[in-house]
Amino acid sequence: MTNQTSRDIAYLRTEDAPVLPPPVDSIGLIGWFKKNILSSMNDFSSFGAAVSSVFYAVLTFGLLYIGLSLLWGLFDFTVLSAVFNDPEGLKRGVCTTVAQGGVAENAVGACWPYVKAKWQLFVYGRYPAEELWRVDLVFIMLAVGILWLIWEKAPFRKWVGLFMLTAYPVIALILLGGGKADYEQSTVGFFLIAGALFYLAGVLGLRDKLGEVLLAFGGGVKVFGIALLVIGLVMLFLSFDYGLEKVATDRWGGLMLTLVVALTGIVASLPIGIVLALGRRSKLPLFRVLSVAYIEFWRGVPLISVLFMSSVMLPLFLPEGTDFDKLLRALIGVALFSSAYMAEVVRGGLQAISKGQYEGAQALGLNANQTNKMIILPQALKIVIPGIVNTFIGLFKDTTLVLIIGLFDLLGIIQNTFADANWATPTTSMTGYLVAGFIFWLFCFGMSRYSIFLEDKLHTGHKR
Amino acid sequence: MQDASSKGSSVLTKLLYNSTWRGWLFQALVLLAVIAFFVWIIGNTVDNLQRLDKKTGFGFLDQIAGFQILTSPGVSFMGYEAGVSTYLDVFWVGVINTIMVAFIGIIAATILGFMMGIMRLSKNSIISAIATVYVEIFRNVPLLLQILFWYSVMITTLPAKRDQLSVFGDLGGLNKTGLYMPQPIFADGFGYVALAFLVGLVGCWLYSKMATGIQHRTGKRPMGWPVYLLLLIGVPLAVFFLLDRPLSWDIPVFNNEGPILKRGFERETGMVLKPEFLALWIALSVYTASFIAENVRSGILAVAHGQTEASQALGLRAGLIQRLVVIPQAMRVIVPPLTSQYLNLTKNSSLAVAIAYPDIVSVFAGTALNVLGQEIEMIFMMMMVYLILSLSTSLFMNWFNGKIKLVER
Numbered sequence: 001m002t003n004q005t006s007r008d009i010a011y012l013r014t015e016d017a018p019v020l021p022p023p024v025d026s027i028g029l030i031g032w033f034k035k036n037i038l039s040s041m042n043d044f045s046s047f048g049a050a051v052s053s054v055f056y057a058v059l060t061f062g063l064l065y066i067g068l069s070l071l072w073g074l075f076d077f078t079v080l081s082a083v084f085n086d087p088e089g090l091k092r093g094v095c096t097t098v099a100q101g102g103v104a105e106n107a108v109g110a111c112w113p114y115v116k117a118k119w120q121l122f123v124y125g126r127y128p129a130e131e132l133w134r135v136d137l138v139f140i141m142l143a144v145g146i147l148w149l150i151w152e153k154a155p156f157r158k159w160v161g162l163f164m165l166t167a168y169p170v171i172a173l174i175l176l177g178g179g180k181a182d183y184e185q186s187t188v189g190f191f192l193i194a195g196a197l198f199y200l201a202g203v204l205g206l207r208d209k210l211g212e213v214l215l216a217f218g219g220g221v222k223v224f225g226i227a228l229l230v231i232g233l234v235m236l237f238l239s240f241d242y243g244l245e246k247v248a249t250d251r252w253g254g255l256m257l258t259l260v261v262a263l264t265g266i267v268a269s270l271p272i273g274i275v276l277a278l279g280r281r282s283k284l285p286l287f288r289v290l291s292v293a294y295i296e297f298w299r300g301v302p303l304i305s306v307l308f309m310s311s312v313m314l315p316l317f318l319p320e321g322t323d324f325d326k327l328l329r330a331l332i333g334v335a336l337f338s339s340a341y342m343a344e345v346v347r348g349g350l351q352a353i354s355k356g357q358y359e360g361a362q363a364l365g366l367n368a369n370q371t372n373k374m375i376i377l378p379q380a381l382k383i384v385i386p387g388i389v390n391t392f393i394g395l396f397k398d399t400t401l402v403l404i405i406g407l408f409d410l411l412g413i414i415q416n417t418f419a420d421a422n423w424a425t426p427t428t429s430m431t432g433y434l435v436a437g438f439i440f441w442l443f444c445f446g447m448s449r450y451s452i453f454l455e456d457k458l459h460t461g462h463k464r
Numbered sequence: 465m466q467d468a469s470s471k472g473s474s475v476l477t478k479l480l481y482n483s484t485w486r487g488w489l490f491q492a493l494v495l496l497a498v499i500a501f502f503v504w505i506i507g508n509t510v511d512n513l514q515r516l517d518k519k520t521g522f523g524f525l526d527q528i529a530g531f532q533i534l535t536s537p538g539v540s541f542m543g544y545e546a547g548v549s550t551y552l553d554v555f556w557v558g559v560i561n562t563i564m565v566a567f568i569g570i571i572a573a574t575i576l577g578f579m580m581g582i583m584r585l586s587k588n589s590i591i592s593a594i595a596t597v598y599v600e601i602f603r604n605v606p607l608l609l610q611i612l613f614w615y616s617v618m619i620t621t622l623p624a625k626r627d628q629l630s631v632f633g634d635l636g637g638l639n640k641t642g643l644y645m646p647q648p649i650f651a652d653g654f655g656y657v658a659l660a661f662l663v664g665l666v667g668c669w670l671y672s673k674m675a676t677g678i679q680h681r682t683g684k685r686p687m688g689w690p691v692y693l694l695l696l697i698g699v700p701l702a703v704f705f706l707l708d709r710p711l712s713w714d715i716p717v718f719n720n721e722g723p724i725l726k727r728g729f730e731r732e733t734g735m736v737l738k739p740e741f742l743a744l745w746i747a748l749s750v751y752t753a754s755f756i757a758e759n760v761r762s763g764i765l766a767v768a769h770g771q772t773e774a775s776q777a778l779g780l781r782a783g784l785i786q787r788l789v790v791i792p793q794a795m796r797v798i799v800p801p802l803t804s805q806y807l808n809l810t811k812n813s814s815l816a817v818a819i820a821y822p823d824i825v826s827v828f829a830g831t832a833l834n835v836l837g838q839e840i841e842m843i844f845m846m847m848m849v850y851l852i853l854s855l856s857t858s859l860f861m862n863w864f865n866g867k868i869k870l871v872e873r
Contacts, residue, residue: 036589056588063594216480286491290498300854301847302811304825309847312839316512317505397606404817411609426620433613437605444604 077109077427078434086113095425102425110431114423121417122435125253125408131245134175135256141168142259150450169267170237176252176260178244183235191232198225219369249327253408255439257327261334261399261409266342266392268335273342274381278372280347291343298340303398306333311405330402338395345387349380383458389451393444400440411436509840524836525552531831533557533822535642535738537564554832558824559849565744565823566810566853572749573809574802577756584761595757602754608815610751615743615819622739626727628718636716636734643742644716647735651710660703664695671695740821744813752809756802763798764790795868803861807854814850824849 021027025034041057043049083104086094095111096102115122124135145164148154202222205214214221252260279291298306310333311326318324324332353376361371403412414432417423479485513520532546533539538560542553583595602610619640623629628637628644636644671691679685704710716734719727729736767790775785817826829846833839 032589036587040586040588056591060588060590064590067594067597212474212477212480216477216486284487284491286495290494296855297851300851302814302825302850304814304817305829305843305847305850308825308829309843312833313843316509316839319508320512320515393604397604400606400608401815403608404815411606411612415612429616429620433609433616436609437613440606440609441601441604445600448604 077430081106081109082112083108083110084112091117091422092425095427100426109427110434111423111425111427112431114425114428114431115435117423118417121254121413122410123255125257125413126251127253127256128245128247128251131247134244138172138175141171165267169264170234173238174242175244176247177238177249178246179238179240179242180246181235181238183239188232188235188239191228191235195225195228195232198222199229201225249325252327254413255410257407258396258399258409261331261402262392262396264331265334265338265395269339269342270388272335272339273346274377276339276343277346277350280343281350295340295343298337299344303337304401304404306337307401307405309333326405326407330405330407334395334399338391341391341394342388345384345391346380348387349384350376352383353380386451386455386458389447389454393447396443396447397440410439519838520841522841524838524841525550525555527551529554529832531835533827534740534820535736536561536741536822538822551832551836555824555828555845558822558826558828561821561827562813562823562849563853565741565748565816565821566813569745569748569752569809569813570806572745573752573756573805576749576753578760580753580757581760581764584757585764599754599757602750603758607747607751607812608818611744611747611815611818614747615739618739618743626724628729634715637718637729639728640739641729642736642738644729645735645737646713646715649712649714651712653707653710656707657700657704657710660700661696664699667695667699668692740816740819743819744816744821748809748812752805755805759798759801759805763794766797767793799861799865799868803858803865806861807857810853810857811850
């Protein structure tokens with residue numbers, strides 16, 4: 001590049017000036033401090049700026065002081081003054097001072113031996129000890145399934161997703177409850193036979209074998225048949241004897257119950273929510289009115305009143321002799337409630353689909369059902385996944401409310417152990433709440449990160 | 465499908481493939497199913513009620529309620545007394561307590577939430593980090609757990625009944641039985657002070673209209689804040705002193721000496737906020753504020769950066785850019801989710817039942833229901849209260865939202 005003649009000119013530089021390091025106060029820790037902290041409080045050029053600088057300085061260091069002292073308090077409580085071991089099996093004695101009847105010299109912080117002693121209760125509730133492997137198996141399947149679905153390069157993701165939404169809940173129910181449900185054979189048979197008949201009628205009807213009416217409504221009849229068949233099959237599978245010991249739902253509890261309630265809520269609310277969301281956007285006025293009424297009613301009342309209703313009023317609404325267990329009643333309440341929220345999430349996705357998609361589908365000659373099934377819902381559901389995850393976070397936190405109607409979820413069982421006189425110490429409740437809070441936080445924070453990750457992936461617009 | 469419609473010739477086929485007719489048929493079928501469902505439920509309920517020999521109807525509202533209710537805003541407002549007041553009074557006590565805790569919860573959550581949301585966007589890393597930690601902790605822990613936690617903090621760490629933690633000097637204090645504060649006693653004529661405040665408020669509004677008019681004519685805006693302060697505080701204060709101070713305070717009396725059983729705060733002096741109320745209030749505000757902070761943050765971020773740059777190009781100061789350009793536009797994004805947060809807070813106040821703060825769920829659908837056992841009527845009334853609160857809040861917020869939304873061509 002260099003020109004030959006340029007070498008002769010004395011004032012021309014022949015080599016690059018040496019690269020100087022950046023100023024010391026713009027890099028490293030000092031630079032970071034200047035840029036991110038000092039810059040808001042070193043402007044004293046005018047009276048107003050000086051006031052704002054002083055305000056920021058006081059605010060920053062005041063907040064820093066409060067934050068650090070809280071952090072230190074937490075550290076002191078959970079580590080420095082906490083009791084970790086109970087080698088002599090003193091139970092409450094190890095966490096109480098001499099004056100309180102224990103052995104500790106000073107007031108103690110967190111009582112970890114209490115958590116260790118009750119850990120099994122926290123996770124499994126009062127599930128029989130020799131059957132815990134069943135719960136573990138359900139947990140492991142859940143964890144593997146979820147990791148599989150999150151990992152984007154995993155093979156067969158679609159099939160795993162389908163499995164987790166359909167077969168897994170049934171398998172989990174069988175493992176947890178032990179099968180051998182005593183449904184009346186006639187009921188199961190009715191569902192199975194009626195379902196098969198409707199399904200067959202639908203299929204044959206669509207092939208124009210059973211006359212005009214069924215040719216027109218074959219699709220609906222088929223779907224109805226499938227629904228009946230699914231109910232019948234679930235009942236059938238639950239009533240088999242798998243050689244597992246039966247565990248009544250009143251022995252379910254702890255983290256396991258929390259997961260059961262939250263997952264049932266989300267799995268049940270998804271289909272109902274989709275139907276309601278489609279209904280709310282339907283052209284037929286009655287469907288719209290019914291959907292809006294349902295959604296607004298359940299969204300207008302607190303979950304606790306829904307749980308009260310399902311635990312107190314549901315038995316009154318059903319024929320004499322229908323006896324539900326407490327858990328099922330709570331699950332029905334949770335499903336009714338969360339489907340209204342899910343409907344609004346799905347509606348958001350439906351609204352985001354441009355009109356051109358509907359028109360394109362019409363131009364291809366698809367009817368309304370086909371348009372929804374093949375064009376609209378796949379796109380809408382994909383973009384509302386973050387919203388579904390957020391609903392699930394809300395539902396997961398709301399499961400704690402079942403303790404008010406007497407079920408022992410994670411928080412309920414922890415609250416319940418405070419009554420144990422063997423572990424009654426001044427810090428037991430605080431330790432228990434910390435453990436519950438940390439577990440819930442871990443789940444919810446993890447899910448919210450995942451939802452943000454999905455949003456970022458879907459949101460490909462301009463960013464600043 | 466295709467050939468079916470072409471070969472179909474009977475009237476039935478034509479009707480079946482007519483989309484209008486088909487729509488009505490479907491609606492009629494669904495309506496029938498819904499009606500049948502409700503008839504079935506109502507029939508079952510009537511049968512069950514007869515079988516269980518339960519009373520029905522709203523006659524129970526006139527019965528006398530025999531149970532005590534925790535000291536709370538509703539109790540003092542309704543003058544509730546066990547053995548004298550009726551179940552209708554119990555209902556209103558619950559409603560007032562719910563509204564009260566929701567109202568002051570909304571105020572606190574809004575202030576804290578806006579503060580945290582703005583702090584999260586600060587260029588100062590310490591401030592934004594603290595706000596982030598706040599939001600991520602309180603948003604991801606169940607509210608019920610937070611309520612129980614604050615309640616347990618109050619009843620385990622605060623001084624006992626015979627002792628106090630002085631917070632307002634001699635004016636009151638805090639211990640396990642609650643937060644004691646001076647109670648205002650309004651004498652005759654305080655209404656005029658309130659009226660003067662309203663007059664000042666109207667004056668402010670008129671003055672700001674006038675100031676805008678002057679600004680439009682002359683380009684200069686007359687003095688703002690001093691006038692507003694004078695109108696809002698000066699006028700009521702003047703009336704207050706003119707009427708010879710129609711307000712006195714009932715200060716809580718704390719006995720430090722004397723027989724041990726007489727120590728502590730004397731009953732019937734001052735105003736007390738019970739720990740149940742405080743725990744619920746703190747938990748609701750702190751929890752909801754973490755969501756509001758996120759709404760505020762995303763609302764401010766939603767204002768395109770070009771708006772800030774354009775205002776800088778026009779020569780506006782940083783404060784004015786925020787006040788005149790960014791915040792008005794951000795409010796449009798913030799208000800709709802803010803509404804649903806307010807509604808959530810109101811509904812979440814029902815968790816009061818866990819710590820026995822006498823809100824509508826706890827005292828009416830809990831205590832009173834256990835005494836009377838009329839589930840249907842009582843749960844219906846409770847749900848109606850929440851539905852009315854929800855629908856009226858969302859109506860108001862829709863109106864407000866309509867006022868501030870973008871006027872498009």
